[in-house]
Amino acid sequence: MSKLSLIIQREYLTRVRKKSFIIGTLLAPVGLLVYMLVIIGLSSYQGSDEIKVAVIDEATMVNPLSDGKGVRFIPAGTKTLEQLKAEVTAKQLDGVLRIPPLGNFQQKDHTIFYYSDEKLAPEKSSQITEKIAEKIKAFKMDSLHLSEAQLKLLDSEVSIDPEGINSNQEDDQSKYTAGVGLAVGMVMTFLLFFMVMMYGQMVMKSVMEEKTSRIVEVMMSSVRPFDLMMGKIIGAGLVGLTQVVAWVVLSGSVALIVPLVMGIDAAHLQPSIAASGEAAMDPDFMQDNGMRIMAELSKQNWPLLIGSFIIYFLGGYFIYSSMFAAIGSAMGDDMGEGQSLTLPATIPLILAFYIVSMAGWRNPDSGLMVFASIFPLFSPIVMPFRLAFNPPWWQVALSITVVIASAVFFVWLAGRIYRVGILMYGKKVTMKEMWKWTFYKG
């Protein structure tokens, strides 16, 4: 076995066998599971006890009110406000609602009064206002002799359907294209950012450990520094890929299994969403929406997306992890002292992520985005996002060429710094000094 593959093997196995890796890999999907359960639990959570509220309907607009979630409405009948207040004090009622008459039909805002010494919970408060608003709407419609059907006719939904002029892709686009592209792009960006950051820093930490534990001099007398560095970078990269694959598989199965086990499906979740205030959604409409999103997802060029994800992951990972390796080799025993050295590697990475999340979603083809998707320190994060929006092919080709060339360059450069830095002890290293090392002979 070649020395490089021995090193890769060790770097890979020691990490994959670590408890923290196993726990992290298994726990992330479990975390997702817990998260899903919590969301389901919260959305079906029935507020606290029911409250009894007497309703004084001064203009006979709203009575009778049907009971809402956690609120029971009791018509006041002939009782006066003062009598009811006394009942509240005597704890027979939780509160009194007084609904004054409307001034006129044009009036939009209407204030009603709630008498109680207890605070009204926000959930109950919105229950009450929605019920009353519905009743007032019905009252207004009734007075204007309007029917529900007539009212619906007044609503219009407008959407833009993009049509190409010189390209023949007009059929490919719909109002969902942008939204789905955005979602796919953001997921790719986030995954790439997260993985490059996490595994790049893992390489840095591991380089520092070898340096501080002094094993590195023993290693250097057996293998070339470049092999040791590359073995580490490749080994850690494979760990990263392993973790992502494990997460995808595990999360996929969790996402499939949980609804089955819990007996909960999307249809079951809907009523609670609808009840929480939004106008009730038509299940057919939901289904239709889902279908169209699925259709839009299947329209994405997945082989291209996955292929480019791998290219940009490798490109970005090699660029940044070799930078981190060089930085790790230059750091002394004290992690804190060298912290500023990591800035040149972390800032472009974070900046790339910001460019996408701040500017990318507004216009994926803006000048800034085009630049960022070709500049090699940004492109591994930015270009995968743009790919979901069919950028011109020459930009993709240029970006891929630049990112591969840069990866090779950065690995070479890092190797030059690494071989000097790794054997340098007890010296505070500056960026300027690291630059000088790249010109050292042998």
Next chain:
Amino acid sequence: MILSVQDVVKSYGDYLAVNHVSIDVTKGSVFGMLGPNGAGKTSLIRMITTITAPDSGAIFLDGQKLHSRSPEQIGYMPEERGLYKKMKVGEQLLYLGQLKGLSKAQALHEIDHWFTKFDIKDWWNKKVEDLSKGMQQKIQFIATVLHKPKLLILDEPFTGLDPINTNLIKEVIGELNATGTSIIFSTHRMEQVEEMCDHIVLINKGKNVLYGEVQAIKNQYKQNLFRVETQGEVPAGLPEHFSVVKTEKNALTFKLDDEGQSNDLIKLYIQKGARITRFEEILPTFNEIFIQRVAETGE
């Protein structure tokens, strides 16, 4: 020659670490590389072990110019010891052995040999961080010699070793040397290795200041000092004939004009009726030679 260093120069930026050094180490010898901290010993060793390359000059190992597989013939124990702390002892040795070009089976065989020799058969699954310092040193030593190197380079081998382990390692080094392994000791504690070495080089500020066979150097630098120990009181009247440089209760140390006078000295003692219990020539230590040599060269 197992090792031939020819006019090697190495600088780091503006700092000249090794300044035109030439050394030959004969096969099967024990060679001492002596000099204070920062003299350039480690820089020189790093070039021999191919960790770095010389700016100019050449290094030959067993007649061949250093190449990418040369490290497999060298065992190097650096001054700064280091092992992967979280790795198990067995896996670690297997890994390091394989990196030195051993096959897995060869490595396992050698590990077994050394585990038996050091009576540590049950250490395979122990983590390095759970071992004591002394135990770690043993593992470090095994890692250095596992691949049966032709040339063994030990940088400050005995620092941090307790007396028992020091003896054990010295013994093993002796055995290896007897079976043909050439050994280079590098140390600033010159007294620690001078009795073990047959050749030495003294390095100071990157330069070779003294180089040769141990006995020859000692003879060259000796000052004809003889110490005579007697039973009872030292007889009177001796300093009239020979100059005394040191007086002890039962012994005198003389500085003779030439070493042939030593028999005259003994004769005088016999004439005086004194009973000699010990008679020895005081040879300079390498510490003294070093200081003298540095003073001479004005460095």
